[in-house]
Amino acid sequence: MLFGAVYEHFSFGVYSNSMIYAFVPPMLTGIFLLFTGTREKVLEGRFILPLEMSAITLAVGSAAKGAIEIYGTDNRLLKWYWVAGGTLFAVTAVVYIFDTVHRKDK
C-alpha cells in the first residue's frame, strides 16, 4: 500500500506496466515453489539463495524501469537487471538439476 501510495503521488496519472507488474517475479517464484512440490527441497538446499536473488533482482529491475518510464525516459543499463536476474535463475536451475541427478546416482 505504501508503495502504491508513493507511486500514485509521483506518477501524475502516468502508468507503467513495468511498475505495476514489478512484483510478478517474486510471486511467480513463490507459486512455482508451492505447486511443483520442490518447495521443501529448494528451501533446505543451496538453491534458495540464487533463486531469491533472481526474483529480487528482476523485481527491482522492473520497478526501476517503471520509475524511469514514468518520467518518459530510458536507460541503456536497465538490461543488466534482466541479464543478472536471468543468470541467477539459470544458476539455480543448473544447480537444482545437477543436485537431482547426483542424488539419483547415489
Add this chain to the structure above:
Amino acid sequence: MAKKKSIISWIAYAATLVGFTTYVMLDTFVLPRVIDSDADKMNMSLFESQAPTENIQSGTESGTAAVTETLSTENSYKDENISIELKEYNAHATAIYVADVQLSSAQYLKTAFANDSYGRNIKDKTSSIAEDKNAVFAVNGDFYGARESGYVIRNGILYRSSGDSSADVLCIYADGSFAITNSKEKNAQELVDEGVWQAFSFGPALVEDGSVSVSEKDEVGKAMASNPRTAIGIIDELHYVFVVSDGRTSESEGLSLFELAQFMEGLGVNTAYNLDGGGSSSMYFNGKVINKPTTNGRSIKERSVSDIVYIGY
C-alpha cells in the same frame, strides 16, 4: 558457518543491487554526459542553392533597400524575415497558446541545445536557452536527452543516428517543408543527404495531408490523457503554427493527443507533430514565458529541458 556465509552473500548482493540501482538512477536523471560540447554549429550550406529570400513585409528581396523596420508589440513581431502573431484560445477547458509564424526562409527556424552541448542530462529552461540565443520566439523541443535512441538532426548537423522504431520522425527540410517518416523507412544519413535541416524524434504525427492522424486512444508512451502539450505545424510554404497548451491545473485541464490534433486541424495545418509535453511545455516570446508551465499542477515553473525550437537570427 553456512549461516555466516549466507549472511555475507546477502550483504554483498544487497550492496551490489543498491549501488547499481543508485548509479542507474543518477545516470538517468542527474549525471551530465556531454558527447559534444561544441553543438551550436549550423550547416548553412543547405541554403546556398536557394533563391534569395523575399522580404515578408514588402514582398521585395530581403536585404535590399526596402522596408527593414522591426515592429514589436506584446503579442506580435515583424521584420523583413520573420512575422509572428500570438493568439490565446480556450478549448476543452484548456488554455491554448498559438503562434502564427511566417518566415522568408527556414534558416530562421532554428534549434538549440542547453549549454550548447549535446548529451544526456544537460538541461536548462526554455526561456534561458532562448535568451542565450537572442530568440524572438521559442518552444521546448523533443527532449532528445531523455532517450537513448531517436534521430537527432539539428541545424543541418547529425548528432544521433540510432533510430527509435516506435517514434514518428518529423523532418523539416531546408526549403521549409515538413515530412513525417520513421527509422524503418530512412536512416539518419539519408535524411541529412536529402537536406533535412531539423529532425525530431518524439511524436506522434498529429495531422498528415490535412487530416487528423491519431485516434482517441493514442497517447504518448505512458502519458495520461489530459496534459500540457507542445506541437508544431505547417499551414503552407514557410507558414507555421506553434501550439502550447497548459494542463494539470484546475484552470486548465490539458489536452489529449486527439483533442490537440483536432485543434491543429482547425488551424488549417497540412502537417502537425507533437513535441515533448507535460512539465516541459513552454512558450517564450520577446523575453517572457507566455504560458503557465507546470509539472505537478501545484506550482507554476519551467522545467529544464534538453533543447528548444526557436525563431531568430
